[in-house]
Amino acid sequence: MHFSSSVFIAALVGIAQAQTPEGFKPSVNTKLDVMFNSTAVKTPGELLSKQTTSTQPRIAISRNAVNSTETFVFVMLDLDVPPAQGNTTRRVLLHAMNTGFKASQQRMANGTVLLTSSETGPAAYLPPGPPATDTKAHRYVELLFAQPANLQVQASDFANTQARIGFDIVSFGQKNGLGAPLAANFFTVDGRAGASASGTATASGGIARNTLQPFEGAAGHMDMSFGLAGLLGGLAIVAV
Numbered sequence: 001m002h003f004s005s006s007v008f009i010a011a012l013v014g015i016a017q018a019q020t021p022e023g024f025k026p027s028v029n030t031k032l033d034v035m036f037n038s039t040a041v042k043t044p045g046e047l048l049s050k051q052t053t054s055t056q057p058r059i060a061i062s063r064n065a066v067n068s069t070e071t072f073v074f075v076m077l078d079l080d081v082p083p084a085q086g087n088t089t090r091r092v093l094l095h096a097m098n099t100g101f102k103a104s105q106q107r108m109a110n111g112t113v114l115l116t117s118s119e120t121g122p123a124a125y126l127p128p129g130p131p132a133t134d135t136k137a138h139r140y141v142e143l144l145f146a147q148p149a150n151l152q153v154q155a156s157d158f159a160n161t162q163a164r165i166g167f168d169i170v171s172f173g174q175k176n177g178l179g180a181p182l183a184a185n186f187f188t189v190d191g192r193a194g195a196s197a198s199g200t201a202t203a204s205g206g207i208a209r210n211t212l213q214p215f216e217g218a219a220g221h222m223d224m225s226f227g228l229a230g231l232l233g234g235l236a237i238v239a240v
């Protein structure tokens with residue numbers, strides 16, 4: 001009795017420590033620190049604004065989870081893209097896949113190691129833009145993988161919307177020899193006007209789905225290549 005209840009409590013603690021959303025596979029318990037300038041994702045699933053998340057986050061990981069020779073891949077997914085017409089299942093969108101991360105010399109306040117990469121691809125960061133007309137906040141999951149030495153991914157693999165929408169990290173991982181994620185985190189962004197953390201809920205009557213408005217500020221900000229700007233235009237139709 002005593003034994004089984006402590007096992008039960010241990011199981012509860014395990015659940016409480018998950019860094020990935022409930023039901024998300026693969027589930028991950030090690031925390032990836034995700035920092036948008038001065039705003040860190042403190043608790044998994046924390047609500048952040050579009051404004052806060054408009055530029056690529058920095059990432060850090062506990063010192064004993066890395067070594068200086070290892071290279072990492074960062075992946076960010078939106079799990080809640082509205083369904084295609086005639087379908088009721090929400091879709092996954094690949095918001096970022098960036099290769100070449102290495103442990104830097106920089107330590108964060110609690111001793112975590114900042115990971116840096118000079119690469120912005122193969123899939124450049126797309127800022128969250130959940131639609132004002134949606135019925136829920138979107139969940140954005142960040143995953144860190146060890147990068148296989150022979151990973152063959154190119155920007156052209158992710159150049160159009162179709163390559164990013166319906167993205168399946170499990171089958172991608174199997175095909176490309178990624179192991180289990182080393183660390184993860186997730187946050188939410190609510191596109192609806194009046195949503196508490198949304199600094200940029202610009203419309204009062206709701207933004208039409210095909211407007212580019214949620215992305216324009218970010219486009220100017222990031223000095224995006226034509227390719228990414230075009231991709232954002234395409235994605236505005238599905239609202240991510």
Ligand SMILES: *[C@@H]1O[C@H](CO)[C@@H](O)[C@H](O)[C@H]1NC(C)=O
Binds near residue numbers: 033061
């Ligand atoms: C490190 O500190 C930051 C900021 O205080 C915190 O958000 C984060 O969860 C900590 N990271 C770990 C791995 O404990």
Ligand SMILES: *[C@@H]1O[C@H](CO)[C@@H](O)[C@H](O)[C@H]1NC(C)=O
Binds near residue numbers: 036
């Ligand atoms: C975050 O910092 C970068 C680099 O200093 C800056 O370009 C960017 O505008 C900032 N993002 C936000 C959302 O403040």
Ligand SMILES: *[C@@H]1O[C@H](CO)[C@@H](O)[C@H](O)[C@H]1NC(C)=O
Binds near residue numbers: 067
């Ligand atoms: C560092 O990581 C590399 C790549 O995963 C691994 O082969 C090596 O054994 C690790 N070294 C140490 C000291 O953990």
Ligand SMILES: *[C@@H]1O[C@H](CO)[C@@H](O)[C@H](O)[C@H]1NC(C)=O
Binds near residue numbers: 088089091
């Ligand atoms: C509905 O969408 C899901 C997710 O994109 C897909 O797996 C499924 O095949 C679609 N169903 C139909 C009937 O098109």
